[in-house]
Amino acid sequence: MTGRLAGKRCVITGAASGLGAATVALFVAEGATVLAVDRDPVEARPGVVALAADVTDIDAARDAVAEFGPVDALVAYAAVSFGGKLHETTRDRWAQVLDVSLMGTVTWIEAVLPGMRACGGSIVTVGSQIALAGGAGNAAYVAAKGAVMALTRNLAVDYAEEGVRVNCIAPGAIETPMLRRSFARAPDPVTKEAASRGRHAMKRFGRPEEVAKAALFLASDEASFTTGSVLAVEGGWLAL
Template sequence: MSDTAMHGRVALVTGAASGIGAAVVARLRADGATVATLDQVASDGGQASAIADLRSAEAVTAAIGQLRAAVGPFDALVHCAGICPAGGTLAHDDAVWLDVYSVNVLGALRVIRLVVPDMRGRDGSIVLVSSINARFATPGLAAYAASKAALEELARTAALEFAADGIRVNTIAPASVDTPMLQASFARAADPAGARHANVQRHPLGRLGTPADAAELALFLASPRSSWITGAVFPLDGGAGVTRR
């Protein structure tokens, strides 16, 4: 790709402190974007940064207001933030499920509410990071998988509702991307090295994804290059969705 498609455009990246979010920040900046970052811990790499817990509408509102004052109205959002507690269907009480939904679904909605007014009439683009687990039964990650399925339906509905304003909404659904979140899941296993090897084998291309893989797709969807794409869910899974194994 050229390095000019995002020149003059302002992007907000959530979950920007590490993993996919940090890679997205770097890739958008390399393509010419002005980038603001949001996370619950300090993040760098953007021209402006703020800290907020997505569970708090007040904190998110204040943080995005701070970022807008620093960089201007937003043309694009790449929402990478999320949590992934381990546990099967009966493992957790209501509080855990509500917490996962507050971060993974309502957290996205809290950010979207604040950036959509900026994007009207500006060819805005919203990119939400979901998971392959939104469409496959996922024993041991029940709340996470359910929340990601809800996120994808939110994206499809928003895509239709915002289309008249020229705002596109798309979703990336990664399989196993080698991030701190995935590494933590391996560390919980009795045999971490064996767990990693078994996970790699689930992907026909024979490797885990990288944050850079996700960032490249996020850049395309955030930029005007994808101007006739909305309401789509893009697998980013090394072939895992072709034959789940």
């Protein structure tokens, strides 16, 4: 078996579509065996073990990891977003966003961490460029992603001496179903989409495989001296 992840066992949450699906495909192509986790169906195929589960279910996560075997890398994509300013966001919506986007990440880190503390490994969390630069009308999502980034730095320090690397990807607007849903919520979706595209210095949206390649780097041994970092993959959003 060859590839940058040859022989490694990796877990990817939010694996059914978008960034997660692209990363599953790339990791398998690079030699990994992937536990692909999502509440929506994921196709089991060579190199992919599919798990339909709520990412906040710690018992399901622990049981899956125990059966799958020691995990070399975790990429935690699972998140939800409903939009809305703070005064427009109900407590139920806050709870949903924080539960999936933050606590879903915590749940799977908690599940893989015992094995990684013993053998080392790479954890890749997923923030957002709008948690670094600010963004209008998405208070709960921005707060959750900001918390994920802060948690990343904390974990990187806490577990560095045990061989666990923890880094975060901050994507810009990436062509995914979640992005399309965000435009559909706007009063004028066409204008909203044009404004978002123009906000990137590259004047386009990212592709899922471009984020997957960043995850591949951080998960692989090529990033052996990288921890506590936020890797922005955002087409120049932060430069404007």
